[in-house]
Amino acid sequence: MTAVEQTTTPAASTSNRVHDRRPVTVRDTPRVLSIAGTDPTGGAGIQADLKSIAANGGYGMAVVTALVAQNTRGVRSVHTPPVGFLREQLHAVADDVVIDAVKIGMLGDVAIIDAVSTWLQETVTGPVVLDPVMVATSGDRLLRRDAEAAMRALLPHVDLVTPNLPELAVLADEPVATSWADALAQAERVSAQAGVIVLVKGGHLTGTTACPDALVDATGGLGGDRSLIEFDGLRVDTRNTHGTGCSLSSAMATLVARSGSWTEALGDAKTWLTSSLRHADALEVGSGNGPINHFAELWVSSGMTSGRQDGAGILSGWWEDIAEVRTRIDRLPFVTTLADGTLDPARFAWYLQQDAIYLRAYSRVLARASALAPTAEEQVFWATGAAGSIEAEMELHRTWLRTYAVSGMEVEPSATTTAYLDHLHAATVDGDYGRVVAAVLPCYWIYQDLGERLVGASHAEHPFAAWLDTYADPAFATANARAIEIVAGAVARANETGRDTMRRAFLASAAHEEAFFAEPIR
Missing domain, CATH: 3.40.1190.20 (Ribokinase)
Known part of the structure; x- marks a missing residue:
């Protein structure tokens, strides 16, 4: 990017003080x-x-x-x-x-x-x-x-x-x-x-x-x-x-x-x-500290392959493998009408109810990932996702459902929700950490990717503005980035058979995500 001094806006002028004494001139x-x-x-x-x-x-x-x-x-x-x-x-x-x-x-x-x-x-x-x-x-x-x-x-x-x-x-x-x-x-x-x-x-x-x-x-x-x-x-x-x-x-x-x-x-x-x-640790420089x-971030984004970067490159390939799935999700009526504000409130309530059912079970899968994690840091990450992030999102759902609840609407898990949860629970059965984290990743990654576009449709008069704005939460973006990094590390450690198992779990979860967005009210 060409270096440009921003001197025409208030944010770039010398009145934008970072301290009582010294101003800052913002530059790219x-x-x-x-x-x-x-x-x-x-x-x-x-x-x-x-x-x-x-x-x-x-x-x-x-x-x-x-x-x-x-x-x-x-x-x-x-x-x-x-x-x-x-x-x-x-x-x-x-x-x-x-x-x-x-x-x-x-x-x-x-x-x-x-x-x-x-x-x-x-x-x-x-x-x-x-x-x-x-x-x-x-x-x-x-x-x-x-x-x-x-x-x-x-x-x-x-x-x-x-x-x-x-x-x-x-x-x-x-x-x-x-x-x-x-x-x-x-x-x-x-x-x-x-x-x-x-x-x-x-x-x-x-x-x-x-x-x-x-x-x-x-x-x-x-x-x-x-x-x-x-x-x-x-x-x-x-x-x-x-x-x-x-x-x-x-x-x-x-x-x-x-x-x-x-x-x-x-x-x-x-x-x-x-x-x-x-x-x-991947640098292997010196025998002390x-x-x-x-x-590291530059090397990962440029596709360099050594150590964890090899896992990141493979994971990028999986992301490209579901490019058509992501494109179809963008075109689904639920997504397009949510973006333009014409989504039927009953359809939105149905989605929230099914998502709340999904998240209650999803939190248990994250807890299983925590139990299987090879490091204390990864254990804390997945446990935090299970106990903190999921509970916060479910509270948001409960708040919305009080507004959009429809009398007599089914509250049992649908066949689509059940199929997705069965897939996730199956990933935990054999205690394969890589398979579990690969299966949970699309829920992070696809929602973050989709949310970056949906939040751009939000405005003050949008009927679903509060919901769309949740996608702009920096904590969600940070959690998604860390989840991707953890799965890339697991990919790098796995053998060929393990990587194939992880890839199939990832692709299957992506397909379930598409079905979840596509499901009509039953």
């Missing part, structure tokens, strides 16, 4: 400067920053603060170039290139912090993200203790700070938080004192499968006078997390310069980072 391809140290193995520092910026749609530039001899097992030594040379690098970039956003990483000592702080105040007009690199994942200290006060003094001159929990404690000059509530409270104190937005990361919390993140702004500047926005998440089961902090902060700098919203930036960055962590897979 923002020019993002990383000020950080190096990592010769490419997993952290400016090498990770440049990958992260590119993966999230920006043009990356880099000014080196330190040359670090390290690998995935730890840091061996650090060489710090003269501060005067650091200033020359900063001015060389700024004299020639418009800088849309800045990410700051490893600074090392007081002189470097002071030089960067002065340059920021004299030169930078766009958003600044600070990753206060103090302690590496390996435990190595990367900031001199006598520089901690200077790091705290830098906070008022940046817009967002992204510490891990040990670093947050240093910034607050307090003990490390041991609970999520304590971390949020600590972040609020840092935000209030420095006037900075704090991104709180739950990755260092122990004893939980949850991995939440939150934006904290004590001034209430997160939109709607909010001071806290939380994002749920699940911990990814991998030790290959090297460079996670560097990569997330660079992604935030890039994405806020693309959208103008810290909240939107964190939502997108979290989705991207989670995928990068899930695919990290290896790097994340920055370009």
Whole structure:
């Protein structure tokens, strides 16, 4: 996409402030400067920053603060170039290139912090993200203790700070938080004192499968006078997390310069980072804490075939196999009249009643997938789908059915509903995890695919607007993407016979989906 500065709309003007001090000019391809140290193995520092910026749609530039001899097992030594040379690098970039956003990483000592702080105040007009690199994942200290006060003094001159929990404690000059509530409270104190937005990361919390993140702004500047926005998440089961902090902060700098919203930036960055962590093991880099897979989504979408990407490629082929099914679904009277608002309410009520019957049984199939899942993260995903998402959707059905119920209408499962449920239950009988998840996937994927088109037909006067708008729920899109990824992983692990079994289960479920939409009132 050609980089275009959006200067003709309010969202792109300099009045679109991401912080009290600095506005943002939204660009399709923002020019993002990383000020950080190096990592010769490419997993952290400016090498990770440049990958992260590119993966999230920006043009990356880099000014080196330190040359670090390290690998995935730890840091061996650090060489710090003269501060005067650091200033020359900063001015060389700024004299020639418009800088849309800045990410700051490893600074090392007081002189470097002071030089960067002065340059920021004299030169930078766009958003600044600070990753206060103090302690590496390996435990190595990367900031001199006598520089901690200077790091705290830098906070008022940046817009967002992204510490891990040990670093947050240093910034607050307090003990490390041991609970999520304590971390949020600590972040609020840092935000209030420095006037900075704090991104709180739950990755260092122990004893939980949850991995939440939150934006904290004590001034209430997160939109709607909010001071806290939380994002749920699940911990990814991998030790290959090297460079996670560097990569997330660079992604935030890039994405806020693309959208103008810290909240939107964190939502997108979290989705991207989670995928990068899930695919990290496939890289096989180093014998310690290896790097994340920055370009996993790009490699999957381009059809590269190695490890999990092989499963994704096969799954894409299955999706193409049901192209005609999807086209026929789009043309069914139920779908076309739902889109244009002329659908008979009695027909809609019939659909909702059958769907509610289906979902009650479908939740049990998801629970079975959870029981068979090979990892704790996948177990939680399917269990959440069974206990949370399904129940929320059924409540919506009950609300609609109170409006559209027709006296005397049949409430028993139809032959079509029964056939679909029999197929799903049959997939669970032999305990084949791949077969179960392949069978449940079309309910996610086809509904998401169809919903993307149906939601475009919604408008304020549409009789089914509230129903159509449910398809725009970001949580549903995220769940669908994760379901696809899980099934792709199962495909990659399966042998030829297992893949054939999965494919037949997937194709059969797609056919049942078509029949479900096509069924008339009995």
